[in-house]
Amino acid sequence: MPAAIERLSKRLPRLRVRLEQGTASHQFNLLRQRQCEIVISRLLTETPDSDIEMQPLFYESLVVVAGPQSSWSRRRKLTLSELVDVPWILSTLEAESGSPFVEAFRAAKLSIPAATIFSNSLHLRISLLATGRYLTLVPGSALQFGPGADLLKALPVALPRWHLPTAIFTLKGRMLSPVAQVFANCIRDVAKPLA
Template sequence: MQLSDRIGRRIKLQDLHILMTVVQAGSMRKAATLLNTTQPAVSRSIADLESAVGVRLLDRNPQGIELTPYGRALLDGGEAAFDELYQAVKNIEFLADPTAGEVRIGSITPLAAGFIAAIIGRLSRHHPRMVFHVVATQVETLHRELTERNLDLLIVPRLDLFNDDQFTFEALYETSYVVAAGADNPLVKRRRIELAELMNEQWVLPPPESALGPIYSEAFRKSGLAYPRTTVVTMSPEVRMSLLTSGRFITIFHDDALKIAPQRPEIKALPVRLPIAPVANGIVTLRTRTLSPVAQLFIDCAREVAKPMAKRK
């Protein structure tokens, strides 16, 4: 009997689920506790899987278990299979009731507060039973969550982090970057400021090695300047905005961060020309993943909401 025949007849989804739990837990004993079953039952499921594929999937050692290369290959395929089944169930739910369903979106905070909120506002009016799971966090975390299929799609700036062949990027509209300060900062009253004049100011910036770092570094490099001495190093846009309101700090934001005003009228753009080309904001998805109809509906709405913004650019 060929391997493909053994797989079709003998591999069980439950056994794959048990393998995934064993790897997550680090031992069969802990996995048995999580699954509310016995350790012999867990061992039997792993043995059945190994018999079905004809190779050892786990190495046992005093510290617990470790996947063999064969086990890693099966686990990767198993995770993708479970995700596809999850999407299939969601597709069935959507076909049964096109007005319902859920979508999981990831983005950075300024885009989530502005652009994504506008999409949700439009969709929820026409599909009040749709559920939107929005994760607003750093792009490095979004990259991991999308890769692990915990999110359906991202709305983010075009960054090198997503240039890998496993991703697709669809540009929606472009955004520019500005130097920002609190409304009480004396610099706000200036009519024109050169970037070099700000090198001794109290900067709040992400670390240059972060995903956004190269964009900021380019602005200083093209102005013949080094990355400034940073008083506060943080990835959090909320922390940066909060510090700006004190009137003592400055930072660089893309202008979407200021467009979520009037809830933050105390943040102002300074009259500084940054030599940074506009950066595209767009949709990132996994190339090999089939999106649910609800996720596709969200993408279609995102394109419509972005059209007037793209024309303004």
């Protein structure tokens, strides 16, 4: 999202963007109430609601990260078995069955690490990673495009991608305004390297 906004703001300096964060159901309700035109999110169920149109962009990867000062960040090789008892910061979705994190540990026949801290806040995660004690997960797209990437050190641990795509969601039968269409096209262009 930040890369698309930056690209468009150079092209359309008078552009005004309003971003709303929240759960998928909250975001879809904003579509239904016509308070927004598009939602960019990862699909959380196998199919969207019948009134929602989906255009897949990419399948998000998850990256295991530590703070740059962490002893983990100096390791060239790591196995999942070494990470079972580490203090983890996870979101509830990352700790649920079906997440790439859980599936990787299950496939390796290992116990699923317990989260020491549950949070969706990237700011909190980055702040706590600076202590060197914790590991967390970040979307590969956030590591590539997001702020603070220099505060994160990707660890050499491979996880599968999410099996549900990150997509553009719109209300079926609703024509997008020209500006929303330009924004959606820009999102598609920015997301191409992640596909």
